[in-house]
Amino acid sequence: MKKLIYPVIITEVTDEDGHYFCVSSPNIKGMVTQGDTFEDAVYWTEDAIATMIEGEEYPKPQDPKNWELEPNESIVYVTVDMERWLQDKSYKSINRT
Numbered sequence: 001m002k003k004l005i006y007p008v009i010i011t012e013v014t015d016e017d018g019h020y021f022c023v024s025s026p027n028i029k030g031m032v033t034q035g036d037t038f039e040d041a042v043y044w045t046e047d048a049i050a051t052m053i054e055g056e057e058y059p060k061p062q063d064p065k066n067w068e069l070e071p072n073e074s075i076v077y078v079t080v081d082m083e084r085w086l087q088d089k090s091y092k093s094i095n096r097t
Contacts, residue, residue, distance in 0.1 A: 002082045006049055007064040010041055012072045027062045028052050045078045050085040058082075 008025040021041035022034045033048035035041030053059065064075045 002058075004049075004053075004058055004061070004080045004082065005077050006059075006061050006080065007067075007075050007077050008045055008049075009067065009069065010038065010074050010076050011070070012038075012074075023048070025049070026064075026067065027059055042076060042078060045076075046080050046085070049078065049080045050082060053080075054082075054086070 006025060006027050008023050008027075008031075011022045011024070013020055013022055020034055020036055021038050022032065023041050023045045025031050028049055031048050031052045033041065033044045035044050067075065069075070
């Protein structure tokens with residue numbers, strides 16, 4: 001079983017679109033996702049990371065201790081279960097309606 005743990009940056013945003021949480025990762029270039037709640041943002045982050053690294057050599061998690069954060073940003077560690085994600089993806093593509 002291949003479980004990976006990556007640190008990500010969750011940014012709490014309030015703007016003309018409302019209040020929500022954006023997620024990015026210096027570890028996974030180009031990975032950005034969001035959620036209406038903090039919990040939703042973390043949930044969608046697993047899918048976003050898995051999508052970005054599928055078929056690639058898994059990047060080594062960075063140590064975030066030197067990342068500079070804004071006051072509205074937090075570091076969160078997200079577990080990505082690649083085996084389960086690939087099984088779910090396969091199941092969904094076979095059983096499309």
